[in-house]
Amino acid sequence: FIAGWWICPDLLLERHDAASRIPLKELLLAKAQEGVVIHVLLYQEVQVAMDLGSYYAMKQLRCHPNIRVLRDPDFQVQSFGFWSHHEKVIVVDFDVAFVGGLDLALGRFDTSEHLLSDPGIDGATHWWPGKDYSNPIIKDFVRVNDARENLIDRDHVPRMPWHDVHCSMLGPVVQDVAAHFIERWNFVCSKRDNSLRTDWCVCCRSRRFKYLPKSILPWMPDPTTPPETLLADGGYSPCSVQVVRSVSSWSAGVPTESSIHTAYCDCIRAAKHFVYIENQFFISGLETDVVILNRVVQALVDRIVVAVAQGQVFRVVVFMPLLPGIEGNVRSKQSLTHLHAVMHWQYATIRTNLMGALAKVTTRPDEYVLFVGLRTYGVMPNGRCVTEQIYIHSKLCIVDDTTVICGSANINDRSMNGDRDSEIAVVVDDSTFTLGTINGRPANQGTLATRLRLQLFQEHLGLDDVSVVADPTSDATWQFLRHRAQANTDLFEQVFRCAPSNKFRSFDCFDSQWHQLDAIYENQRLNPLRALAAWGADNLLAEGDYAAWTDVNGIPIPMEKVNRDDYVVVPDPLFPLLSSDDQGWYYARNFKIFQDMRVHRGTTPRVRKRDKFQHFMADRLLAQVRRRKYVKLSSLPVLNGSFIDTVPVLRDHDDKDSFYAKWRQWGSKKKFKPPPPPASLRSSTEYHELYDARSSHPRGILLPQLPLHQLPPPTTSSRRR
Numbered sequence: 001f002i003a004g005w006w007i008c009p010d011l012l013l014e015r016h017d018a019a020s021r022i023p024l025k026e027l028l029l030a031k032a033q034e035g036v037v038i039h040v041l042l043y044q045e046v047q048v049a050m051d052l053g054s055y056y057a058m059k060q061l062r063c064h065p066n067i068r069v070l071r072d073p074d075f076q077v078q079s080f081g082f083w084s085h086h087e088k089v090i091v092v093d094f095d096v097a098f099v100g101g102l103d104l105a106l107g108r109f110d111t112s113e114h115l116l117s118d119p120g121i122d123g124a125t126h127w128w129p130g131k132d133y134s135n136p137i138i139k140d141f142v143r144v145n146d147a148r149e150n151l152i153d154r155d156h157v158p159r160m161p162w163h164d165v166h167c168s169m170l171g172p173v174v175q176d177v178a179a180h181f182i183e184r185w186n187f188v189c190s191k192r193d194n195s196l197r198t199d200w201c202v203c204c205r206s207r208r209f210k211y212l213p214k215s216i217l218p219w220m221p222d223p224t225t226p227p228e229t230l231l232a233d234g235g236y237s238p239c240s241v242q243v244v245r246s247v248s249s250w251s252a253g254v255p256t257e258s259s260i261h262t263a264y265c266d267c268i269r270a271a272k273h274f275v276y277i278e279n280q281f282f283i284s285g286l287e288t289d290v291v292i293l294n295r296v297v298q299a300l301v302d303r304i305v306v307a308v309a310q311g312q313v314f315r316v317v318v319f320m321p322l323l324p325g326i327e328g329n330v331r332s333k334q335s336l337t338h339l340h341a342v343m344h345w346q347y348a349t350i351r352t353n354l355m356g357a358l359a360k361v362t363t364r365p366d367e368y369v370l371f372v373g374l375r376t377y378g379v380m381p382n383g384r385c386v387t388e389q390i391y392i393h394s395k396l397c398i399v400d401d402t403t404v405i406c407g408s409a410n411i412n413d414r415s416m417n418g419d420r421d422s423e424i425a426v427v428v429d430d431s432t433f434t435l436g437t438i439n440g441r442p443a444n445q446g447t448l449a450t451r452l453r454l455q456l457f458q459e460h461l462g463l464d465d466v467s468v469v470a471d472p473t474s475d476a477t478w479q480f481l482r483h484r485a486q487a488n489t490d491l492f493e494q495v496f497r498c499a500p501s502n503k504f505r506s507f508d509c510f511d512s513q514w515h516q517l518d519a520i521y522e523n524q525r526l527n528p529l530r531a532l533a534a535w536g537a538d539n540l541l542a543e544g545d546y547a548a549w550t551d552v553n554g555i556p557i558p559m560e561k562v563n564r565d566d567y568v569v570v571p572d573p574l575f576p577l578l579s580s581d582d583q584g585w586y587y588a589r590n591f592k593i594f595q596d597m598r599v600h601r602g603t604t605p606r607v608r609k610r611d612k613f614q615h616f617m618a619d620r621l622l623a624q625v626r627r628r629k630y631v632k633l634s635s636l637p638v639l640n641g642s643f644i645d646t647v648p649v650l651r652d653h654d655d656k657d658s659f660y661a662k663w664r665q666w667g668s669k670k671k672f673k674p675p676p677p678p679a680s681l682r683s684s685t686e687y688h689e690l691y692d693a694r695s696s697h698p699r700g701i702l703l704p705q706l707p708l709h710q711l712p713p714p715t716t717s718s719r720r721r
Contacts, residue, residue: 001039001041001089001090001091001178001181001182001185002038002039002040002041002089002090002104003040003041003085003087003088003089003090003181003184004041004042004043004087004088004089004103004104004105005043005052005084005085005086005087005088005103005105005408006043006052006053006103006104006105007024007040007042007054007057007061007103007104007105008024008053008057008104008105008106008144008147009023009024009025009056009057009060009061010023010024010025010060010147010148011023011024011104011105011106011132011147012024012109012129012132013027015109015121015127016121017121021125024104025060025061025063028040028061028067029063029064029067032063032064032065032066032067033064033066035066036066037066037068038066038067038068039068039069039070039181039185040061040067040068040069040070041069041070041072041085041181041184041185041188042054042057042058042069042070042071042072043071043072043084043085043086044071044072044073044074045084046082049082051141051142051143051144052105052144053144053145054071055071056144056145057069058071070185070188070189072085072184072188072191073085073250073251074191083250083251083414083420083421083422084414084421084422085184085251085421085422086408086409086410086414086415086421086422086423087099087407087408087422087423087424088100088101088102088103088104088166088408089177089180089181089424091174091177091178091181094174094175094178095170095174096168096169096170096174097168097169097173097174097177097178098166098167098168098169099166099167099169099177099243099406099407099408099424099425099426100164100165100166100167100394100395100406100407100408101164101165101166101280101393101394101395101396101406101407101408102164102165102166102393106130106131106132106134106141106144106147107128107131107132107134107136107141107160107162108162108164108393109127109128109132109162110161110162110163110164112459114161114162114163114374114376114390115127115159115161115378116158116159116161116376116377116378116380116386116387116388117154117158117159117378117379117380117381118133118154118159128159129147129148130146130147130148130149130150130151131144131146131147131148131149131150131151132147133150133151133152133154133159134151134152134159134160135152135157135158135159135160135388136160136325136326136327136391137160137323137325137326137327137328137339138152138157138327138555139151139152139327139554140326140327153552154381155380155381155382156380156382156384156552158378158380158386158387158388159388160325160388160389160390160391161376161388161389161390161391162390162391162393163278163374163390163391163392163393163394164393164394165278165394165395165396165406165456166406167406167426167428168236169241169426170236171241173241173243173426176243177243177424180243180245180252180424183252183253183254184247184251184252184422187252187253190253237430237431237432237447237448237451238431238432239428239429239430239431239432239446239448240428240429240431241426241427241428241429242263242426242427243424243425243426244259244260244262244263244405244407244424244425244426244427245257245259245260245422245423245424245425246258246259246260246261246409246415246416246417246418246420246421246422246423246424247418247422247423248418248419248420248422249419250419251421251422252422256418256419257418258416258417258418258419259418260405260407260409260415260416260418260423260424260425261294261295261296261416261417261418263405263425263427264296264299264397264405264411264416265295265296265298265299267397267399267403267405267427268296268299268300268303268397268399269299269302269303270399271303271314271399271400272400273313273314273315273400273401273438273439273443273472273473274314274315274316274317274399274400274438274472274473275300275303275315275316275317275397275398275399276317276396276397276398276399276453276456276472277316277317277318277319277396277397277398277411278318278319278320278392278394278395278396278397278456279318279319279320279392279394279395279396279410279411280320280321280325280392280393280394280395280410281320281324281342281346281410281411281412282318282320282346282349282350282411282412283342283345283346283349283411283412283413284296284297284298284349284353284411284412284416285297285298285349285353286298286301286353286357289353292345292349292413293413293416293417294411294412294413294416294417296411296416297349297353297354300316300354300369301353301354301357301358304316304358304361304368304369305358305361307368308358308361308362308368309361313439313473314368314473315368315370315472315473315478316368316369316370317370317372317481318369318370318371318372319372319373319374319392319460320346320371320373320392321373321389321391321392321393322373322374322375322389322500323339323343323389323499323500324338324339324342324343324346325391325393326338326339326342327339328340328555329555329556330343330499330500343500350371354369355369366482367478370478370481370482370485372481372485373389373390373392374389374390374392374460375387375388375389375390375488375492375498376388376390377492377495377496385495386496387492387495387496387498395407395408395409395410395411395415395425398449398452398453399449400438400449401436401438401445401446401449401450401453401472402429402430402433402444402445402446402449403427403428403429403430403446403449404427404428404448404449404452405425405426405427405428406425406426406428407423407424407425407426408423408424408425409423409424409425428448428449429446430446430447430448430449432446432447433445433446433447434447434450436450436470436471437470437471437474438471438472438473439471439473439474440471440474453472454466454469454470457469461481461484468480469481489501517551517557517562517632518631518632519551519552519629519630519631519632520549520550520551520557520562520567520629520630521546521549521550521551521552521627521628521629521630522537522548522549522627522628522630523537523540523545523546523547523548523549523550523591523625523626523627524536524537524539524540524548524585524625524626524627525537525539525540525541525542525545525624525625525626526539526623526624526625526626527539535626542590544590544591544592545591545625546591546627549562554591554595564630566632566633566634567630567631567632567633568630568631568633569583569584569628569629569630570584570629570630570631571584571629572584572586572628572629575594578593579623583628584628584629585626585627585628586626586627586628587623587625587626588623588624588625588626589622589623589624589625590624590625591625591627594625594627
């Protein structure tokens with residue numbers, strides 16, 4: 001059984017050598033040919049909001065009669081809202097079950113090193129081939145049916161490292177997970193015509209299902225009773241496990257169940273010493289909140305209030321992403337999108353709901369709660385030093401080193417309320433303990449929970465010796481966590497001036513950073529009415545259009561913060577096949593063409609003359625968009641005191657009619673005098689020498705660092721298109 005929010009059939013599961021690099025679809029096909037019956041339950045996305053390629057995955061996986069694939073829900077827009085099947089479940093032979101936050105999808109594979117670039121295997125094969133090398137904030141996933149296509153520029157853009165937690169289980173709990181899958185599968189089948197008269201419905205009349213106990217379906221109020229101790233096997237630890245869910249009538253055909261939310265609140269309120277949380281989101285409300293309905297933050301407040309009143313030492317550590325993994329530019333107020341909305345609600349949860357409530361009972365809330373994120377740095381193939389956050393996608397809670405909650409549920413209403421996204425998680429109570437230390441006193445620490453927490457601390461803090469954090473609540477551990485987080489934050493801000501930061505209190509704080517851009521792009525679309533002002537930025541209204549001004553990755557740029565006199569138009573060698581004019585504009589049918597050519601740089605495909613001619617005719621006759629590149633004058637190579645390979649550009653005060661008239665004559669008159677440059681560029685003499693020097697060289701190739709008198713004599717060249 002396989003169920004997931006996003007399942008990519010082209011995903012490589014093993015990557016250590018070329019022989020083991022088998023896609024998921026080929027692995028499933030091989031097992032199906034051996035007689036294994038495979039059921040795959042896909043979330044059918046609303047393509048208006050996102051494209052997860054579920055239809056493509058269904059077609060690719062249905063390659064054998066033993067592989068049965070369903071998509072659900074089969075609706076687009078209904079009164080339910082845009083809810084999803086967010087769980088990630090695998091059950092193998094009723095012996096092993098996997099539950100957690102990791103999808104079988106692109107961009108999820110990572111190691112504890114969290115590399116920003118792709119060193120490859122033996123310097124050749126990519127660790128992250130195609131779209132697996134991703135950075136969702138720079139560019140979200142598109143056209144996922146083509147996993148081999150590059151999504152971002154590997155030479156310049158760092159990938160976003162991925163941190164996740166998944167668990168594997170043996171024993172009776174596997175039947176509980178399997179029963180949940182069977183319940184969902186049969187519910188989906190019941191909504192299809194004649195489905196119950198076929199073998200697609202996994203009915204319990206099969207012999208191997210008739211031994212499933214009837215008591216596994218309802219949620220048990222006490223996760224610790226009745227205890228079911230699993231036998232230890234290798235790396236497994238014996239423990240008591242309870243499956244909890246978020247399901248309802250639309251997702252599983254059952255009454256609304258929010259046992260994951262109940263488990264979080266009960267475990268937090270019952271905590272004695274500390275709570276450790278890792279989650280992709282942190283959006284929760286207090287009892288008086290009528291907008292946000294889940295009460296995880298209320299449970300934290302209630303427990304800390306008790307600790308303050310009784311003088312107890314109680315710690316809460318929350319790891320969450322520094323930025324939501326949503327495409328957008330946090331630095332620009334022109335792109336106030338879902339990214340900023342999620343940041344607003346998370347800030348409201350932390351600052352207003354949690355810290356605001358604690359400020360009423362203590363003057364030092366920071367002695368009880370610590371919020372941290374993860375960030376790393378590296379060197380790109382082009383030699384540039386970069387930084388990027390490590391995206392925390394795990395959904396984990398560890399309480400008192402004895403209890404672990406691991407699953408697919410985020411801390412928000414979508415995952416916790418039960419009647420929205422479908423989720424699954426497990427509540428694990430340790431059955432074996434070792435004598436340790438908590439708050440300087442001897443205490444029993446669970447084998448599994450303690451080992452998991454120390455492993456995470458070792459990875460996040462870069463520790464060789466985990467004994468310094470063995471006591472989770474001591475003053476030494478608490479001060480070590482705070483000082484390490486603050487020191488790293490100060491260093492990253494000093495070197496990279498990265499966002500988000502407490503030093504940036506408004507968008508104006510980012511103003512001084514826009515002048516650091518070495519290259520910017522101007523984008524326009526053709527007015528369908530072809531009025532007098534046929535080309536303009538006001539026409540950029542179609543889906544997939546860039547903003548009027550963007551950086552190299554298509555992220556909007558507030559041009560009121562950039563001095564255009566510091567930039568000059570240059571040819572762009574990334575678009576050699578596109579039609580261009582002498583103003584530096586490159587023409588195409590849509591901006592996707594520009595994106596495709598940019599991410600494939602360095603691997604220029606072989607192009608036949610026929611293809612080149614068809615591309616040229618299509619661009620000139622059917623062109624709908626155009627863009628041109630500006631670079632900062634200070635970043636251009638210098639040739640005998642003159643900046644090279646530039647294209648004159650119109651300013652607002654130029655006479656457009658006169659300008660275009662001159663350019664139309666440039667190709668036919670050898671003694672044409674180029675239009676005067678802006679006064680801020682350079683002297684007129686140097687400008688004309690520049691055009692004399694570049695007239696014999698192809699557009700887009702920088703001239704060598706030679707004096708002008710050593711260059712070859714200019715020759716007559718026709719106007720390039």
